[in-house]
Amino acid sequence: MERLPQIIAAHAGREGPLLPILHDVQAEYGHVSEEAIRMIAQALNLSRAEVQGVASFYHDFQAEVDPRPVLKLCRAEACQARGVEALAAALPENGRVKVETVYCLGLCSVGPNAMVGSKVHARLDAAKLGALVEALA
Amino acid sequence: MTGGMKLVRISDDALALACGADEVAAAFAAAGCIVERVSSWGMHWLEPLAEIDGQGFGPLLPEDVAAVLAGTSAKAIGPVEAHPFIARQQRFTFARAGKTRPLSLEDYAAHGGWQGLARAREIGPGATIAQVTESGLRGRGGAGFPAGIKWTTVAKASADRKYIVCNADEGDSATFADRMVMEGDPFMLVEGMAIAAHAVGAQKGYVYIRSEYPHAIAKMEAAVRASAHLVAPFELEVRVGAGAYVCGEETSLLNSLEGKRGEVRAKPPLPALEGLFGKPTVVNNVLTLAAVPWIMAHGAEAYAAVGFGRSKGTMPIQIAGNVKHGGLFEVGFGITLGELVNDIGGGTASGRPVRAVQVGGPLGAYHAPSDFHLPFDYEAFAAADGLIGHAGITVFDDTADMSRQARFAMEFCAAESCGKCTPCRIGSTRGVELIDRIRARSGRAPDKVEALPQMHNARKSERSLADEIVLLEDLCETMKFGSLCALGGFTPYPVLSALRNFPEDFGAAPAKEVAE
Known part of the structure; x- marks a missing residue:
């Protein structure tokens, strides 16, 4: 947690600094720990419950570290219309990769789509999706 | 440019990248071409699309490059600008799409950029709001509320601080026009927000972008930095969402910006009077703010001359889902749903009959082909128990349950x-x-x-x-x-x-x- 005071200080002068701080904490540590919540609450003069409430509201902030690489697979309507549900159902179990559902990557005319890190992949079929997951494992 | 070096233009929009644009660009560069990364034309089924001397080729794979350069490619589509998908559109907001490098201030200025802001500064805040009101521009986020009325309310409110908030939390499936604006023409959004700030007397602006759009975030941040001196003393900042769809609702977006849970606020008070940090705030969608520079540069009359009924101007319609020719189609209101799906979209990608079309994202109605006569217009869709929302259209074939x-x-x-x-x-x-x-x-x-x-x-x-x-x-x-x-x-x-x-x-x- 030695970097945490720096992260907080970097955003302290901004209006509404909590979300930018939580983003940086999540990126740095892979999760937002109870310890981090306590320190942020103290620095921003908020109660721990308030910070906890915000951190737990948003899908992007996790309470626990998950060391697995993540593949975000879009399963919203436009990708459904292009067959993502069949792909998801046929995807072989792979415990080493976390396949996360995301609702829309904004590539809705060329689905099914997925994102790994900030790299986006379109026009997926079973073979391409399988290869993406394998490459992460 | 020297004799043999060909200039090849390829988009660096996230959709083009997802379809392999970087690999195709690298293949052109390896073949000795000069590659320029531009915004996307919006013909998504042709991405990655390469443009050489106005001629288009797509969708390309790296191995197609040799044939393209030899002039023997079967993927030639002829002059890009004359392609029926482009030629049928009325591009106001997307006038620069496919033509400029997104982060080039030179390109932006050379293609009509900053003219709207210059005119707004010339005619003053009151006349600027009058222009927006007369244009008939309505909120493009879905509610269709007249932008001029919202701006007037904020302008009339007295406060020591006012804000412009751009809602770029484009979470609806089948919508990508906001993303294309931010990735393809980010200075247009900066200009639109600067005009709004000038009109209502705001000092600070926030662009709230969803975290699922890393490319848009990067481009907007770069654009805000590069153009800070042109919009000063107005200050702009990009803020990133955290994966909550509901933050696309304006009051929960404001809570999120303030660092709170993205819970909806009861209205009243209206955000125009008590918005961000309790101050008068204009909250507009990306497309609303992006339409403003054109209106200011060309005049309210020219904008209002296009459209249908009380829906004035153009709408960047997003054709998506199981459709043959998906992409961005900007046109005056009034085009029918059937034209969009069959004539422009070319029917389903799977070749099966169309069964249902969802208009307006996850909260929009599912229409049967019997509704294909409906004109694209806020009131006509409301009368048919539907909505146009952010103008995303998802096509489903007959396998849909x-x-x-x-x-x-x-x-x-x-x-x-x-x-x-x-x-x-x-x-x-x-x-x-x-x-x-x-x-x-x-x-x-x-x-x-x-x-x-x-x-x-x-x-x-x-x-x-x-x-x-x-x-x-x-x-x-x-x-x-x-x-x-x-x-x-x-x-x-x-x-x-x-x-x-x-x-x-x-x-x-x-x-x-x-x-x-």
Whole structure:
């Protein structure tokens, strides 16, 4: 947690600094720990419950570290219309990769789509999706 | 440029990248070409699209490059600008799409950039608002509220600080126009926000972008830095969402910006009077703000001359889902749904018949082809129990199961509900259970508690399928009229439209027989 005071200080002068701080904490540590919540609450003069409430509201902030690489697979309507549900159902179990559902990557005319890190992949079929997951494992 | 070096233009929009644009660009560079990364034309089925001397080639793979350069490629589409998909459009907001490098201030200025801001500064705040009002511009986020009225309210409010907030939390499936603006023409959004700030007297602006759009975030941040001196003393900042769909609702977006849970606020007070940090705030969608520079540069009259009824100007329509020619199609309001799906979209990508078209994202209605006569217009869609929303169109072929789509609408609402109001928080979960029973045709017997003698008002007999459908309609009524915001309030649109237009998928008699 030695970097945490720096992260907080970097955003302290901004209006509404909590979300930018939580983003940086999540990126740095892979999760937002109870310890981090306590320190942020103290620095921003908020109660721990308030910070906890915000951190737990948003899908992007996790309470626990998950060391697995993540593949975000879009399963919203436009990708459904292009067959993502069949792909998801046929995807072989792979415990080493976390396949996360995301609702829309904004590539809705060329689905099914997925994102790994900030790299986006379109026009997926079973073979391409399988290869993406394998490459992460 | 020296003799043999060819200039090749390829988009660096996220969609083009997802389709392999970087690999194709590298292949052109390896073949000795000069590669320029530009915005996307919006013909997504042709991405990655390369443009050489105005001639287009796509969709390309790296191995197609040799044939393209030899002039023998079977993927030649002729002059890009004359392609029927482009030639049929009226591009105001997307006038520069495909033509400029997104982060080049030179390109932006050379293609009409900053003219709107210059004119706004010349004519002053009052006349600027008058222009926006006269243009008839309505909020492009979905509600269709007149932008001029909102700006007037903020301008008239007295406060030491005012804000411009750009809602770039484009979470609706089938919508990508905001993303294309931010990735393809970010200075246009900066200019639109600067005009709004000038008009209402705001000092600070925020662009709230969803975290699922890393490319848009990077481009907007770079554009804000590069143009800071041109919009000063107005200050702009990019803020990143954190994966909550409901933050696309303006009041929960404001809470999120303030560093709170993205819960919806009850209105009034209107954000125009008490918005961000309690100060008067203009909250507009990306497309609304992006339309403003054109209006200011060309005049309100020119904008209002296009359109249909009370829907003035153009709409960047996003054609998506199971469609042959998907992409961005900007055109004046009034084009029919059938033209969009069949003539422009070319029908389904799978080649099967179109069964349903969802208009307006996850909270929009499912229309059957019998609605294809509907003109694209806020009022016409409202009259047909639908909405145009952010103008995303998702096409489904005849393999779609509409009770499954209705279930998904409820499931999505349950996953994304902020939890503040009961109809949305609980109703959506009960809706999923109810549609599951309808799909299983199981009916439902009274449970242990309902069977207790003291439960006087509980039903004692078994519910039939018909009873369950009535119950679903009743639940939808409650959600529609009892929810605080559009998430719970509009989830009934996809559910009820699926039920009414495709009753056979719910075990009821087909729509035609019911009508007779």
